[in-house]
Amino acid sequence: MAETKSSTGHDEAPPNEDGAKPGADISFPYDRMTVEQFRRRFPRARWSDARKAWFVPGRTASRRIGQWLAEMEAEADAHADAKGRDAFAFDPIDSPYLELGKAGFRIRTPYSKTVVDELREVPFSRWDGDLKLWHVPFRSYEELRRRWAEIEAAARRNEPEERRRRAEERKGTERDVRSKLRSAERKRHRYPLQSDHLPPIGRPVVTAYGIVVFTEISGELVDPNVVADFYLGVTEDHVWGYWRIPTLEELVRTWPAKLPPVQDAEWWLPTIEELRPARRTARSREARKRAKAP
Known part of the structure; x- marks a missing residue:
């Protein structure tokens, strides 16, 4: 990775060095071809042993270096895209879920x-909310190819016909009844909590339902005989806490926990690994709300 720095940022300029002149430094990992391209672009540039960097003189040096780096990055991307396109031509993905575009x-x-x-997890992939599809550039084909079997299998499982077929097979079974009961329990937005270990009110915490914000601890005792099927380990010492989904702002403001939760914890402060997907989900949820607003 290249680094640039204005010469005015040097605390001390050695005698006869370029630090006192207008210009900018640039350093990058040594590569013969890159150095040759750099020297052709900046023939007045000189190497500084003291600063371990190239010095490009001139008041517009930083801007010219930035432009050169952008061109080099675009050239590297084009090469990577061409390589990915060739890999696809040699070993294509044949799937109804994937089609070729101009850029990927x-x-x-x-x-x-x-x-x-x-x-x-695929580098440079992005979601297009208007077209309702994912864009993946050619340069990311290798990683996409590695993950495609899992992607296609999950897509086929979630086809409307397949989901209806599974629902018909489950209908009336014990599994179906239990699923409906669990869904009804979740909609109550309540959660059993140890009376001597209560979560903070108004702060995002992690539970079996994911990251939630508790709004009230009612003090009402839990009846294990009624809800033991939904909450393992619940006892008569538990009380009901009521929760809601956190907002994006609350998730962004939440400082991640440095330590993982203790084993069998009923709730814990979220780690950064838990906050990141929750923030993405909240951001998507709020974007959908804005899109539906008149």
């Missing part, structure tokens, strides 16, 4: 959390 791949699937999680 366009991926459109039924919604699946697995698909979203996998595509977010």
Whole structure:
């Protein structure tokens, strides 16, 4: 990675060095071809042993260096895209969920959390909210190819026909009944808490339901005989706490915990690994609300 620095930032300029002149320094990992390109672009540049950097003289040096770096990055991206395009031609992905675009791949699937999680791990991928699809540049083909089996399997599982088929198979079974009961319990927005270990009110914490904000601790005792199927380990010492989904602002303001939760904890302060996906989800949720607003 290249670094640039204005010569005015030097505390002391050695005698006869370029530090007293207008200009800028640039340093980058040694590569013969890169050095040759740099020297052709900046023939007046000189290497400084004292600063371990190239010095480019001139009042517009920083701007000219920035332009050169941008061109080099674009050239590298173009080379990587060409390499990815060739890899696709040699070993293509044949899938109804993927089509070629001008600058890369366009991926459109039924919604699946697995698909979203996998595509977010592909470098330079981005979601297009207007077209309702993912864009992945050619340069990321190798990583996309590695993850594609999981992406396509999850997409097929979430096709409307497949979901309806599974729902029909589950209908009336014990599993279906338990699923509906769990869903009804979650909609109550309550959670059993140890009476001697209560979470802070108004602060995002992690529970079995994900990151939530407790708004009230009612003091009402939990009846284990009624809810033991939903909350493992619940006892008569538990009381009900009521929660809501945190806002994006609350999640952004939350300072991540440095230590992981203790084993079998009922709630804990979120780590950065837990906050990041929650923030993305909250950002998407608020964007959808704004889009629906008149």
